[in-house]
Amino acid sequence: MLAAAEAAIDDGAENDAERQRNRAKLYTPPRTAEGRRTRSPGLRLDREQAQALMAQIAAEDSKLAGRRTS
Structure with missing residues (x-):
């Protein structure tokens, strides 16, 4: 499912730089209210x-x- 979403996002990109920015947004972990990145609790x-x-x-x-x- 993630591969299909990534392919759809890539199809909408106009160039490689935009594809890279889209992938960075897709795979970047969410931020907390304080602005720090979070990890899944299972990784600790x-x-x-x-x-x-x-x-x-x-x-x-x-x-x-x-x-x-x-």
Whole structure:
């Protein structure tokens, strides 16, 4: 759906510079009331979450490494 919207916007542009400006507007995150850019809440990890994720990845890596050598 996003690709179709992007194609429609590109079709309406008169030149490459306008296409680039349109893409920048389309993909730029929204601003808060204070004027700062926001991130999705799912993109932030605290220290404990990051360590748990690294431990999970290490466990999966060792499991896969064990399967390759067998």
